[in-house]
Amino acid sequence: MPCPLGKRNRLNPGFRAWGSRMGVVLALLATGLALACLCPQFLSVANLTNVVRQVAINGILAVGVTLVLLTGGVDLSLGSVVALSGVVAAHLAHPGEYPLAVPVLAGVLAGAACGGLNGLVVTRGRVPPFIATLGMMTAARGVALVLSGGRPVSNMGPALTRLAGDWARVPVPALVLAAVALGAAWMLRNTRQGRYLYAVGGNEQAARAAGIGVRGVKFLAYALCGALAGLAGVVLAARITTGQPNAGVAYELDPIAAVVIGGTSLAGGVGGVGGTLLGVLLMGVIGNGLDLLNVSSYYQQIVKGLIIVGAVWFDRQRRSVERE
Amino acid sequence: MDMACDGRGRALRRCRAAAASVLTAALGAAVALTLSGGCGRREGTADARPVVGVSLLNVANEFIVTIEQAMRARAEELGVRLIVVDGQRSPERQVQQVETFIAQKVGAIILNPCEVEASSPAVEKARAAGVPLVNVNSETQAAPTAFVGSRDEEAARLGMTYIARRLGGTGGVLMMEGYLGQAAQLKRSAGAREVLAQHPGLKLLAAQSAEWDRAKAVTLMENWLQAYGASVRAVFAQNDEMALGALLAVERAGRKNDIVVVGVDAIGDALQAVRDGRLDATVFQDGRGQGRGAVETALRLIRKEPVARETYIPFQLVTRENAETFGRN
Numbered sequence: 001m002p003c004p005l006g007k008r009n010r011l012n013p014g015f016r017a018w019g020s021r022m023g024v025v026l027a028l029l030a031t032g033l034a035l036a037c038l039c040p041q042f043l044s045v046a047n048l049t050n051v052v053r054q055v056a057i058n059g060i061l062a063v064g065v066t067l068v069l070l071t072g073g074v075d076l077s078l079g080s081v082v083a084l085s086g087v088v089a090a091h092l093a094h095p096g097e098y099p100l101a102v103p104v105l106a107g108v109l110a111g112a113a114c115g116g117l118n119g120l121v122v123t124r125g126r127v128p129p130f131i132a133t134l135g136m137m138t139a140a141r142g143v144a145l146v147l148s149g150g151r152p153v154s155n156m157g158p159a160l161t162r163l164a165g166d167w168a169r170v171p172v173p174a175l176v177l178a179a180v181a182l183g184a185a186w187m188l189r190n191t192r193q194g195r196y197l198y199a200v201g202g203n204e205q206a207a208r209a210a211g212i213g214v215r216g217v218k219f220l221a222y223a224l225c226g227a228l229a230g231l232a233g234v235v236l237a238a239r240i241t242t243g244q245p246n247a248g249v250a251y252e253l254d255p256i257a258a259v260v261i262g263g264t265s266l267a268g269g270v271g272g273v274g275g276t277l278l279g280v281l282l283m284g285v286i287g288n289g290l291d292l293l294n295v296s297s298y299y300q301q302i303v304k305g306l307i308i309v310g311a312v313w314f315d316r317q318r319r320s321v322e323r324e
Numbered sequence: 325m326d327m328a329c330d331g332r333g334r335a336l337r338r339c340r341a342a343a344a345s346v347l348t349a350a351l352g353a354a355v356a357l358t359l360s361g362g363c364g365r366r367e368g369t370a371d372a373r374p375v376v377g378v379s380l381l382n383v384a385n386e387f388i389v390t391i392e393q394a395m396r397a398r399a400e401e402l403g404v405r406l407i408v409v410d411g412q413r414s415p416e417r418q419v420q421q422v423e424t425f426i427a428q429k430v431g432a433i434i435l436n437p438c439e440v441e442a443s444s445p446a447v448e449k450a451r452a453a454g455v456p457l458v459n460v461n462s463e464t465q466a467a468p469t470a471f472v473g474s475r476d477e478e479a480a481r482l483g484m485t486y487i488a489r490r491l492g493g494t495g496g497v498l499m500m501e502g503y504l505g506q507a508a509q510l511k512r513s514a515g516a517r518e519v520l521a522q523h524p525g526l527k528l529l530a531a532q533s534a535e536w537d538r539a540k541a542v543t544l545m546e547n548w549l550q551a552y553g554a555s556v557r558a559v560f561a562q563n564d565e566m567a568l569g570a571l572l573a574v575e576r577a578g579r580k581n582d583i584v585v586v587g588v589d590a591i592g593d594a595l596q597a598v599r600d601g602r603l604d605a606t607v608f609q610d611g612r613g614q615g616r617g618a619v620e621t622a623l624r625l626i627r628k629e630p631v632a633r634e635t636y637i638p639f640q641l642v643t644r645e646n647a648e649t650f651g652r653n
Contacts, residue, residue: 046550047547056541092461145383152386154593166575199526240539240542241572244539245384246382246384246385291547291548292551294531297504
């Protein structure tokens, strides 16, 4: 690392993360302002409530994958794990069978099991994360299909579907996201394991030399990411009142995009949950706005692609200017 | 342990790596053998039954599973051996699968195409190899030996005509489309627009893709309710998954009493929702009839008997009045 500022920031990831959020904050404000001008419904309470409801699933996934990206890894299995945990939860959520905690916990545990397995394969088997989680992407989808026989698991009781409803006029999925984000931010800031995540992602050799149990730290990141994907799957099942084995196809891409937009480095060691939430919100606001403006689905995909690349590009430019 | 760079450590690691790869290969082979029920044995004892290779669009789709189950049942009755593979929505994979079928020397192929254009090479390869091919459910640009399916335009016409009747010919209508560019989406859009053109009082407020997906449909409908508010009187979704998603959003917004929601396909969940008085209507696509018809046609082709080039299985409108007469599709 020839750049001293980079080094300093590596030692203080929180500082670096705050700095890199400015670009996203500006993008979010600009988008919000443009939408408010173009379509008056955008700023209505009902619509903004919808936005936070709609970003919740992507947000929960993004918080999880932030942990993995911080270690310098990646998780491509999110979408399949979402489908699997949704199917598991829906199987246990028929009316009058089990209390609410059973399907929720089962879904989260199914996700944690997938994530834990990812972690084991990456740390013990030394399989690159891209390959390990790619395998899980296929395998978890297969398990979801086997468990459901290829059909949606329906007849869901009201207890679980209420998870997608409102509590005191606030969407429950948004509350779940808030709790998850606060928990993850606290962990990253205040616990030894949280600090180790940055250390491992920043420089794995140095972390190992400093006596950090690199394998354990990475395993934890994948397991937590899986558990959160499981939770997202449960919320999704509640939202669509079924466990869909074919749900969540390509759901891994939006969270990764949101995390990167939020300033977390794909190389690991830099970033945080706050930036991720901003990235998630930005993507959610854009999706909502394009629907409100009735922009054709063809153009929506182009706009989304441009924004992902543009946000990161802008961030890179700004950072290199900062260094000079 | 990671620091061990001496010869012994490296040899040990290499040995362990070799053991791991052998183990993986053995495990893979064992799983494959178990799942296939022992393919070697079957080829050895020269099964006399006619063989039909089936490449399906995607077995993660409830409707396709219905077709598949009907095919398997009919094949059992007729003494036909089916080799069923999953195209996983990839036309390129389907081309490979058809190539494999040709190499396996199957008597006929049933293709459930992923796409109009991109799956066409599969049809052409079968024709070049002289293997009869039946398209089931959707069409390809290249002409197959025979087609068994339904006219998607007809489904959309039935659904939209029902909406026109319910609204008395006036009001704002939304249309949720499938994956853009797929045959079913193009034809269902065309059929729906035909009906809209006949009813100038019906205004198409917006048409967007929710990619056949229930979760995407919930989000799109929530946003539409914000954008179009009270002017929304009906939603026509090009499949039931999206209709059920739209229905959830409409119900949560407390608008079910003034918005008509209609889907297509009559999947189990949708039939239940119609019986419960939640979903206004769906259009029954006879997946079972299509699957049975495809196997029958393939067998006739193997026996070199005459077949109809196109067999159309009719659609039927399902509302609360007649929902009881439809079983699980």
